[in-house]
Amino acid sequence: MSAKKAVYEADSFAADLAEYIEKSGMTIQKLSAVTGLGRTAIQHTLSGKLVPAKNFIDRLCAALPMSISQKNALIEKYSREKAGDAVYHNRNRLKSIIESLPQYRITGLRHNLNIDPNFFKEKDSGSFTGILTVNNLLGAVLLSETTQEKPYIRSSVPFENESLYNMINQIFSASDKTIRLEHYFHMHACSDNEKNRNIDTLWGALKLSMCRALDYYPYYYYIGHDDENYLITPYPHFFITSERVVLLTADFSSAILIKDDELRMSFEKHCEHIKANSSLMIKQVGQSDMFGVFAENSPNYLTGIEYQPCLTGYITEDILVKRLGNVPDREFILNTVRESFFTEGEHRLDRSKFRNHFTKDGLISFAKTGKMTNMPGALLEPLSVDERIEILRKMKADADCYIMLTSDFAIPSFMQVICLFNRRVIISCLTEEKNFCCILTESGLCGAFESLAEGLADSGLTENKEITKAVIDSCIEMLSTEEQEAVSV
Numbered sequence: 001m002s003a004k005k006a007v008y009e010a011d012s013f014a015a016d017l018a019e020y021i022e023k024s025g026m027t028i029q030k031l032s033a034v035t036g037l038g039r040t041a042i043q044h045t046l047s048g049k050l051v052p053a054k055n056f057i058d059r060l061c062a063a064l065p066m067s068i069s070q071k072n073a074l075i076e077k078y079s080r081e082k083a084g085d086a087v088y089h090n091r092n093r094l095k096s097i098i099e100s101l102p103q104y105r106i107t108g109l110r111h112n113l114n115i116d117p118n119f120f121k122e123k124d125s126g127s128f129t130g131i132l133t134v135n136n137l138l139g140a141v142l143l144s145e146t147t148q149e150k151p152y153i154r155s156s157v158p159f160e161n162e163s164l165y166n167m168i169n170q171i172f173s174a175s176d177k178t179i180r181l182e183h184y185f186h187m188h189a190c191s192d193n194e195k196n197r198n199i200d201t202l203w204g205a206l207k208l209s210m211c212r213a214l215d216y217y218p219y220y221y222y223i224g225h226d227d228e229n230y231l232i233t234p235y236p237h238f239f240i241t242s243e244r245v246v247l248l249t250a251d252f253s254s255a256i257l258i259k260d261d262e263l264r265m266s267f268e269k270h271c272e273h274i275k276a277n278s279s280l281m282i283k284q285v286g287q288s289d290m291f292g293v294f295a296e297n298s299p300n301y302l303t304g305i306e307y308q309p310c311l312t313g314y315i316t317e318d319i320l321v322k323r324l325g326n327v328p329d330r331e332f333i334l335n336t337v338r339e340s341f342f343t344e345g346e347h348r349l350d351r352s353k354f355r356n357h358f359t360k361d362g363l364i365s366f367a368k369t370g371k372m373t374n375m376p377g378a379l380l381e382p383l384s385v386d387e388r389i390e391i392l393r394k395m396k397a398d399a400d401c402y403i404m405l406t407s408d409f410a411i412p413s414f415m416q417v418i419c420l421f422n423r424r425v426i427i428s429c430l431t432e433e434k435n436f437c438c439i440l441t442e443s444g445l446c447g448a449f450e451s452l453a454e455g456l457a458d459s460g461l462t463e464n465k466e467i468t469k470a471v472i473d474s475c476i477e478m479l480s481t482e483e484q485e486a487v488s489v
Helices: 012-024 030-033 039-047 054-063 069-084 085-104 131-146 162-174 199-209 262-278 287-300 317-323 330-342 359-369 387-397 445-457 465-488
Strands: 126-129 152-155 181-185 212-221 239-240 246-248 254-258 283-284 301-306 355-359 402-405 415-420 425-430 435-440
Touching: 012 069, 012 415, 030 039, 030 054, 039 054, 054 069, 054 085, 069 402, 085 199, 126 131, 126 301, 131 246, 131 254, 152 199, 152 402, 162 181, 162 199, 162 212, 181 199, 181 283, 199 212, 199 254, 199 283, 199 415, 199 445, 212 239, 239 262, 246 262, 254 317, 262 330, 262 359, 287 301, 287 415, 287 425, 301 445, 317 330, 317 355, 317 387, 317 425, 317 435, 330 465, 355 359, 359 465, 387 465, 402 415, 402 465, 425 445
Parallel strands: 152 181, 181 212, 301 355, 355 402
Antiparallel strands: 126 254, 152 239, 239 246, 246 254, 283 435, 301 415, 415 425, 425 435
8 A cells, every 4th residue: 555545635744744754665565564564554654544652753764865964844733633632732832931931031221111200290190192101100009119118019910011011020130129010910811722822921921021120910700790990991900009090992092190099009909809819820839939849849840840850859858958958948948849849758749750851961960969959049959970870770769750851841940840730830930139939829820731741742842761770870980980080080
């Protein structure tokens, strides 16, 4: 049976595969003999009746004359077909967020904003028209808020108005104050098998959470929620500071400025009502609590995506006591970890239920330096050679770990995503500007992260387990040689 005839009704993945087979001059019978794969399975793959496992496709590709780029393109089409368009879209969008988040910076300081601090000095209430005029108004209101002892803003302005949130970060980054920002927005109820319309909303919330000057609280509710919105329809968005209220049109081209304590308090009550009927999308934790968060949630670890291997489950109580530096809240951290991590000295995390994805460079970096870059604030001092060898041997024994191909998934160092069994996701990003750690609780988004992690092994973005084990072996051999040389000296 020829490949062309088999794929008469096939989709693009099967059609491309059939074309490579046709160009090779191989029949299905010969391809079956070369690869050891069943003829029926190959025929069903070409006809679109079967979407096989990733190793099946790898064996076919290895037997065909294909360049690396051709193989990668074919694997990508395979991944899209296997997952479905919606799931594939969600995975790629989240992958992009993970790759981009640590590099996110808002450039420029206050002097680049060209804001007149006296913009509304002679007009403390009134209407304003024009996008530039409205932006100047918002900037002046923000500058006025920097004079408050405890700056506090409540906003229902959506993420689409990037200029507003850029101004908030820039203005307060240039001041010596941290601002509490409560943000209220709607989301869509999304199933795991449809394009998740909330991923862009998550991206906006994560960027604001990363901002050093913001104490950010993103509250969401689903469309259809009755929030008793009594605002004038042409002005659906509000922005409330300690002294003023600004109402905005949907396109942000017109605004009403109000300075009236009684009306402002009425809007604040309205905000409390929204909060009472909403959920906090992201819960942020401070640096002293970060290690406790990892420890407390470790029994629920499902899968991890990070630059360096998730070593949390390999840290013994003995290592913790020896290597935890003289950091603030040292005793608090030790007690938290003991209570959450260990039962009679045994670690609670069942590594057999945890799939870990990491980079080759991250693994080698740990082996060479003993530094655990995914520990908040570099809490642990570098581990000894013996401790590193012990951890690497445990990693190899666990086997359910994969090296990611950084050429295709450029996960940055200091980035960590851990999915939990109870549909929670821990996202941490440790940068010079801000040690950021949050817990994501929205079910649909957590499901999308789980889907991304579950699909990595079939996506062509990871090495197989044998290669991963071989790299771990090479690290152990390197350290063992180093240890022997040190003893002989």
